Amino acid sequence: MKITVVGAGAVGASCAEYIAIKDFASEVVLLDIKEGYAEGKAMDLMQTASLNGFGTKITGITNDYSKTADSDVCVITSGIPRKPGMTREELIGINAGIVKTVSSSLIQYSPNTIIIVVSNPMDTMAYLVHKSTNLPKHKIIGMGGALDSARFKYRLAEAIGGPISDVDGMVIGGHSDTGMIPLTRLATRNGVPVSEFLSEERLNQVLEDTKVGGATLTKLLGTSAWYAPGAAVSAMVQAIACDTKKVFPCSAMLEGEYGFNDICLGVPVVLGKNGIEDIINIKLNDAEIANMKESADGVQNVNELLEL
Numbered sequence: 001m002k003i004t005v006v007g008a009g010a011v012g013a014s015c016a017e018y019i020a021i022k023d024f025a026s027e028v029v030l031l032d033i034k035e036g037y038a039e040g041k042a043m044d045l046m047q048t049a050s051l052n053g054f055g056t057k058i059t060g061i062t063n064d065y066s067k068t069a070d071s072d073v074c075v076i077t078s079g080i081p082r083k084p085g086m087t088r089e090e091l092i093g094i095n096a097g098i099v100k101t102v103s104s105s106l107i108q109y110s111p112n113t114i115i116i117v118v119s120n121p122m123d124t125m126a127y128l129v130h131k132s133t134n135l136p137k138h139k140i141i142g143m144g145g146a147l148d149s150a151r152f153k154y155r156l157a158e159a160i161g162g163p164i165s166d167v168d169g170m171v172i173g174g175h176s177d178t179g180m181i182p183l184t185r186l187a188t189r190n191g192v193p194v195s196e197f198l199s200e201e202r203l204n205q206v207l208e209d210t211k212v213g214g215a216t217l218t219k220l221l222g223t224s225a226w227y228a229p230g231a232a233v234s235a236m237v238q239a240i241a242c243d244t245k246k247v248f249p250c251s252a253m254l255e256g257e258y259g260f261n262d263i264c265l266g267v268p269v270v271l272g273k274n275g276i277e278d279i280i281n282i283k284l285n286d287a288e289i290a291n292m293k294e295s296a297d298g299v300q301n302v303n304e305l306l307e308l
C-alpha cells in the first residue's frame with residue numbers, strides 16, 4: 001500500500017507519522033513544494049522507526065510527482081492554514097489554486113488513486129477536486145467530520161467526567177465554525193443517551209465548544225492544529241488501506257442524499273478499499289434538517305467563489 005501525502009507541513013507530517021506508527025502501509029511519500037523540506041521531515045521521521053517500531057518506508061520529495069506514481073491513496077494537505085481571528089473560508093483565494101494544481105498532478109501519475117482532501121476551506125476544496133478531475137465520486141473524500149467528532153467526544157467526556165473511550169458521537173455538516181452539526185441527540189455514554197448525564201445547558205456548551213474547536217486551538221497555537229487532524233486523516237487512510245468498513249462522517253459529493261445535490265458536505269459514510277462505499281442516510285429531526293440546510297447554504301456560498 002503506497003500513500004502519498006502532499007504538504008509536509010504540520011498536518012502532512014503528523015499524518016505521515018501516525019500512518020507509520022500504525023504500521024499498515026509499506027510506503028509513505030511526503031511531497032512539498034519547499035526545497036528539501038519533505039526530505040528533511042521524512043528523514044527525521046525515519047529516524048524514529050527503530051524507536052517507535054515501524055517498518056513503513058517514508059520518503060521525502062520536492063515537487064517531483066513521478067515519485068508518487070501508483071499511489072493507492074493521496075492526501076492533500078498543501079496550502080496555507082488560518083491565523084487567529086480568521087475563518088477557514090478566507091483561505092480560498094490561495095488554497096483553491098494550490099489544490100487544483102496538486103490534484104491534477106497527482107492523478108497524472110496515479111489515475112486510480114483515492115484522494116483525501118484536508119486543505120481548507122475543506123468542503124469547497126473537495127468540491128473543487130470533484131469538478132477539476134475525472135475521478136469517480138466515491139474516490140474523493142473530504143476530512144473534517146472525523147476530526148470534529150473526535151473533538152466532540154473529547155468535550156463530551158470532559159463534561160461527563162468519564163473516559164473518552166466511553167462516549168460516542170458524531171458531527172455532520174460543513175467543516176466550518178458555524179456549519180458543524182454535533183448530533184447531541186444521538187451521542188451516548190456506553191449506549192446511554194448523554195442527556196441522562198448532562199443538563200441541556202451543559203450539552204449546549206459542549207456543542208458550542210465543539211463547533212469552535214479549530215478556532216480555539218488556532219488562538220492558542222497561533223496557527224491551526226495538527227495532531228488531531230493528522231490522527232483523523234491516518235484513521236481514514238487505515239480504514240481504506242485495511243478495508244475495515246468503519247463509519248466516519250466525511251465530506252462526500254451528494255446526489256440526492258439528505259436532499260442535497262452537487263455539493264460536498266459532511267455525512268456518515270462507510271470507508272473501505274473503494275473509498276466511500278456507502279453514504280448512510282440517518283433520520284434527522286426537523287431542527288437537525290434545518291441545521292443541515294443552513295450548513296449546506298454556507299458551503300454553497302463559498303463554492304460559488306470558485307472559478308471552475
Ligand SMILES: NC(=O)c1ccc[n+]([C@@H]2O[C@H](COP(=O)([O-])OP(=O)(O)OC[C@H]3O[C@@H](n4cnc5c(N)ncnc54)[C@H](O)[C@@H]3O)[C@@H](O)[C@H]2O)c1
Nearest residue numbers: 007009010011032033078079080081118119120122143229
Ligand atoms: N480539514 C481539516 O480538518 C483540517 C485540519 C487541519 C488543517 N487543515 C488545513 O490543512 C492545510 C495545511 O495546514 P498545515 O497546518 O499543515 O499548514 P503548513 O503551513 O504547516 O503546511 C502546509 C504545507 O503545504 C506546502 N505547500 C504549499 N503549496 C504547495 C504546493 N503547491 N505543493 C506542495 N506543497 C505545497 C507548504 O510548503 C507547507 O509545507 C491548511 O489549509 C489548513 O487549514 C484542515
Ligand SMILES: O=C(O)C[C@H](O)C(=O)O
Nearest residue numbers: 082088120214215224225
Ligand atoms: O481550524 C482550522 O483552521 C484547521 C482545521 O480545519 C481544524 O479544524 O483544526
